[in-house]
Amino acid sequence: MSTTAITPAPVPFGRRIKRFMADRPLIPLIILLVILVVILQILRPGIVNERWIANTIKFAIPLAILAGCQTMTMLTGGIDLSVGTVATMSAFIMATQIVSQDPAVAFLLAMMPAVLIGLVNGIGVGVFRVHPLIMTLGTSLIGTGCLQVYQRTVIASGAKIPDFLAWLGTGVTPVLGFAFPNALLLFVPLAALIVFTLARTGFGRLLYAVGDNERATRLSGVQYWQVITALYVTSSVLAGVTGLLYIGLIKAPSLSLAEPLVLPSVAAAVIGGTSIFGGRGGYTGTIIGALILTVLTTLLTILQMPEGARRILFGLIVLFVTAAYLRIVEDK
Amino acid sequence: MSHFLRRQGWVTGLFALLVILFIATKIIQPGYGSGDFGSLARAVLPYAFAVAAQTVVVIAGGIDLSVAAMMALTSVTAASMMAGASEEYALFVVPFVLAMGFVLGALNGLLIVVTRVPDIVVTLAMLFVLQGAALLVLGAPGGAAAEWLKALISGTVPIPGLPDAVDAWLPKALLVLIVCLCIVWIPLRRSRLGLSIYAIGSSELAAFRSGVPVARTRVIAYALSGLFAAMGGLALTMSTGIGAPIPGPYLLASVAAVVLGGVALGGGKGGLLGPIVAVFVLRLVRTDLTLLAIDPNVTAIIEGLIMVAVVMFGAFITMRGRQS
Numbered sequence: 001m002s003t004t005a006i007t008p009a010p011v012p013f014g015r016r017i018k019r020f021m022a023d024r025p026l027i028p029l030i031i032l033l034v035i036l037v038v039i040l041q042i043l044r045p046g047i048v049n050e051r052w053i054a055n056t057i058k059f060a061i062p063l064a065i066l067a068g069c070q071t072m073t074m075l076t077g078g079i080d081l082s083v084g085t086v087a088t089m090s091a092f093i094m095a096t097q098i099v100s101q102d103p104a105v106a107f108l109l110a111m112m113p114a115v116l117i118g119l120v121n122g123i124g125v126g127v128f129r130v131h132p133l134i135m136t137l138g139t140s141l142i143g144t145g146c147l148q149v150y151q152r153t154v155i156a157s158g159a160k161i162p163d164f165l166a167w168l169g170t171g172v173t174p175v176l177g178f179a180f181p182n183a184l185l186l187f188v189p190l191a192a193l194i195v196f197t198l199a200r201t202g203f204g205r206l207l208y209a210v211g212d213n214e215r216a217t218r219l220s221g222v223q224y225w226q227v228i229t230a231l232y233v234t235s236s237v238l239a240g241v242t243g244l245l246y247i248g249l250i251k252a253p254s255l256s257l258a259e260p261l262v263l264p265s266v267a268a269a270v271i272g273g274t275s276i277f278g279g280r281g282g283y284t285g286t287i288i289g290a291l292i293l294t295v296l297t298t299l300l301t302i303l304q305m306p307e308g309a310r311r312i313l314f315g316l317i318v319l320f321v322t323a324a325y326l327r328i329v330e331d332k
Numbered sequence: 333m334s335h336f337l338r339r340q341g342w343v344t345g346l347f348a349l350l351v352i353l354f355i356a357t358k359i360i361q362p363g364y365g366s367g368d369f370g371s372l373a374r375a376v377l378p379y380a381f382a383v384a385a386q387t388v389v390v391i392a393g394g395i396d397l398s399v400a401a402m403m404a405l406t407s408v409t410a411a412s413m414m415a416g417a418s419e420e421y422a423l424f425v426v427p428f429v430l431a432m433g434f435v436l437g438a439l440n441g442l443l444i445v446v447t448r449v450p451d452i453v454v455t456l457a458m459l460f461v462l463q464g465a466a467l468l469v470l471g472a473p474g475g476a477a478a479e480w481l482k483a484l485i486s487g488t489v490p491i492p493g494l495p496d497a498v499d500a501w502l503p504k505a506l507l508v509l510i511v512c513l514c515i516v517w518i519p520l521r522r523s524r525l526g527l528s529i530y531a532i533g534s535s536e537l538a539a540f541r542s543g544v545p546v547a548r549t550r551v552i553a554y555a556l557s558g559l560f561a562a563m564g565g566l567a568l569t570m571s572t573g574i575g576a577p578i579p580g581p582y583l584l585a586s587v588a589a590v591v592l593g594g595v596a597l598g599g600g601k602g603g604l605l606g607p608i609v610a611v612f613v614l615r616l617v618r619t620d621l622t623l624l625a626i627d628p629n630v631t632a633i634i635e636g637l638i639m640v641a642v643v644m645f646g647a648f649i650t651m652r653g654r655q656s
Contacts, residue, residue, distance in 0.1 A: 120640075124640070128644040128645075128647050128648050128651075129647045129648070129650075129651045130643050130644050130647040131452070131597075131647070133397070133452060134584070134587055135640070135644075137583070137584055138584055138636060138639055138640035138643060139640065141581065141584060141632075141636040141639075142633055142636035142640065144632075145630075145632035145633035145636055146633055148629040148632070149627065149629045149630055149633065152629070263460055266456075276450075306468060306471075307467055308463075308464040308465065308466070308467030308577075309464060310464065311460050311463050311464030312460065312461045312464035312465060313464075314460050314464075315457040315458065315459070315461035315464065318456070318457045318460065319443065319447070319449065319453070319457035319458075322447075322449050322453050322457075323447040323448075323449050326447070326448060326449060
C-alpha cells in the first residue's frame, strides 16, 4: 500500500499575502515604518540620527496614548472625539492652577474635567445609546465652551509650565550612551498596562466581546452600560494625562493645544489594525501606527506639503485602510 | 384624523414651542420687532440648509458627518471665485458651486456603496478630506461675494398691496430659504425617488426585495445632501461676504435639529418641515440668551448642553421604540 501525500492546492499569491496580513498585521506595519524612514534618509541624508529618533519618539508618545483611547473605544465599536478637548482642558488648567496651588491640588483640579467628561460620555453612550461619535463631539463642544469661560477668569494670573512636566515631556536621560526620552518612563508602563488589560483581564475581554456582538454579550449577563461608562472614563483620564505630558512638550498653553492630535489619533488606531466596527485589534499595532504617522508628518513637512493636503491624506488613509481591512475579513 | 395628529403632532408641538418662544422673546425684549426677525431669518439660513442636508440622508437611513466641512469648502470656493470678479461672473459661480456640492455628495454615496464601509466612517474620512480641500482653496478667511448675492438675503420682500407693517415681517432670507427648499423637496417628495429614499431608510432589505434600486437611491440621497450643503455654503458666503475654511458648528446643530424635528435617526420617518422649525427654535433660544445679557461663551455652553440633551432624548426614544 503506497501512501500518497495529499498535496494541498497551491494558494494564489495574492490570497496568501492577504491571509498573511490578516494573521500578522504587525509585520507589514513595521515594514511600512522602515520604508518611510529609509525614504526620509534618502531625501535628507543624515537626518536619521540619535537626536532625530529621540525627537520622533517624544512626539509620537502623546499621539500614541490618545490613539490608545481610540483603540479601546473602537474595540467596542465606538470612538472618542473628545480626547483633544479633554487633553487641552487638563493641560490648560494645570498650567494656570500651578501658579497659585500646590502641585498635587493642581493635578487633581486638572483631572477633574477629564473624569467628568468621560462620565457624561459613558452615560450618554451606555445608558441613552447616543452614537459615540455624536456624543463625544457634543461633550467636546461643551468642554471647549467651558474652557473659554474659564480662560477669562484666570487671564490675569498667568500660566507657567511645571518643571516636572517639562522634564517629562522634553527631557532626555543618557542611558548607555543613548539619549533616552524621559517620556518613555510614563509611556512604557502605561502601554504595558493597556496591552495587559486588553489581552489578559476580564475588562479587556469584555471590550472585545461588546464590540464583537453586543446583543450576545448582554444576553450572557454583562451590564453593558457599566462596561461602557468605565471605558469612556478610562479613555478620558488617559487623554487628561496626555494633556499634561503634551504641555510639557509644547510648553505653550493654548485653547487648541491638543486639537490637532484628534484626527491623527483616529488614523493611528485604524492604521494599527483596530477595526472601527469593534471586536478586532490591539494596542501594539496602534503604537506602530502612531510612529508611522509621526514619521509621515516629518516626511510631509520636508516635502513642504501644506496643512490642507496633510488632512486630505489622513482622510484618504483612514478610508483606504478601513476598506482594505473590510476586504480581508470578508475573504476569510 | 388620529393618524393625521400622530403624524403631524410633533411638528404642531414644535410650532407651538416656537410661538411660546416668540412670546417669551417679546416679554424679555419688548422692542423685538420685524428687524430682529429679519436678522433671525438670516442667522437661520445656513443652519437650515445644513439641517436639510442632514435630513435627507437620515431619512435614507444614513448619517452625513461631512455636512459642515462641505459647507466650508463650497463657501470658500464661492468666495475665492467671486473675489475680484465681475457681478455677472457670480451667475456662473452659483450653479458651479451647487454642482460641486452635488457631485461631492454623490462621491460620498458612491464610496459608501462601493467600499461597503459604513456611512459614518466614510463621511468622517470625507470630513478630513473636505476640510483639507477647504484649507487648500483658502488658507485664511477671505474672498468676496457679489453685491447682488448679498442683497438677495438682506431686507424685506416688497409685495405691492400689502401694508408696510406686514411687509416688514417678510424678510428676503426667509423667502430664499423657502423657495430653495421647496424647489428640491416638493418634487422629490412626490416622486418615485422620494418614496424610494423613505423605503431604503425604513427597511433596506424590504426595499431591495420590492425592486427599489437601493445603491442608486443611496447615492442620490447623499448627492442631494451635498446640494443642500452647497446651498448652505453659499448662504454663509452671502451673509458674511467672505469664505472661512474652518467649518462652523453646523454638524452637531444639524443632527440636534433633525432629532428635535421628529426625524428618527434610524431612518424612514419624518419630513423636512419639522427639522426646519426645530432650527428656528434652537436659534431663537440663542437670541433669548443673548437678550438676557448672558456671556456669549456661556451661551455656547448652554447651546451645547441643549443639543446634547436633545440628541440623548432622541436616542432614548428610538431605543424605547425599538424595544416595544
